[in-house]
Amino acid sequence: MKSIMVYGTVQAVGFRPFVYRIATENRVSGYVRNRGEYVEIVIDGPPEKIDTFIEDLNLKKPPLARIDRLDIKDISSDENFKESLFYIKESKSGNSSSASIIPPDICVCEDCQRELFQKTDRRYLYPFINCTNCGPRFTIIKKTPYDREMTTMGKFNLCPDCLKEYKDVLDRRYHAEPVACPLCGPHYNLFDSSKRRIENPIETAAKLFEDGKIIAIKGLGGYHIGCDALNEDAVKELRRRLGRPYQPFAILGRDLESIEKVCYASNEERKIISSHERPIVVLEKKGPKPFESASPGLHNVGIMLPYSPLQFLLFNYTSLDFFVMTSANMPGDPMITENSSAFDSLDVD
Secondary structure, eight states, X not given: OEEXXXXXXXXXXXXXXXXXXXXXXXXXXXXXXXXXXXXXXXXXXXXXXXXXXXXXXXXSOOTTOEEEEEEEEEOOOSOXXXXXXXXXXXXXXXXXXXOOOOOOOBOXXXXXXXXXXXXXXXXXXXXXXXXXXXXXXXXXXXXXXXXXXXXXXXXSOOOHHHHHHHHOTTSTTTTOTTOOOTTTSOOOOEEOTTOOEESSHHHHHHHHHHTTOOEEEEOSSSEEEEXXXXXXXXXXXXXXXXXOSSOOOOEEESXXXXXXHHEEOOHHHHHHHTSTTOOOEEEEESSSOTTTTTSTTOXXXXXXXXXXXXHHHHHHTOSOOEEEEEEOSOTTSOOOOSHHHHHHHOOOO
């Protein structure tokens, strides 16, 4: 019998169900659980099967996982495991002073994108769709171990369908802590400057962008404020309201094809801008004209691809290809995260 302590990015990436799957494939017994600073595995079985299991840990790990260190030792245990029975044990806080590594928020995956626009799916057009392979991580966790009650989603009680997915170790939403649906999860609202609620919030917001309006949008971690990036009047007005006469604004582009119509991108830049983290990448403009108001006097522009379901939905409801999407706080002020602060401090339409 062996104890394996796995250090690295092994929480919030579907690591426990992955361990369960390779354990059952190799017909070994034991358990896996989160310990806050690491993932603990206790494994029992024939030595050759344990060796194969350990090889699989490294070779077949989830795409978002990173293993920095494996501490492996032989142990004896009073716990009698039934042959080939492996299970996921309840999380337990560890005693180590080392910090657990929580991954960044991850762009909505291809499976969730497909479900988002599939009319027969129960999460059709739901702006908070996610699974083990994508969605918010760092911005929702309050403390480790990474379990639902330790996140800001803990106050949303799962409906029967979501709970079934959450508890099914073979489902890709097994212990996806932000998991939710229109019946049990959060929703978006749209308000005008007088705090009047407006119907069809996301579709209406997209149309308001087309009309040259300026909108504050609550995203992962805080508020953005934005407008049509190619509407010079709207961008200039946004600069006036934010007191940023010359600072370049970040641009959100519909897709890589749209971006490459106005910017040059190398293979490495394409790879980075399309990565799971969806970073802002500084690209060279094709001539001085594109985004002159958003990045005045510069030969390049900071641009990113959509990463949240909301952003995909905004583009779905409009023909616009580019939004200014910049931090909503005034220069020097902290990021705006609360609705009350947004209402009090933002000058939007």
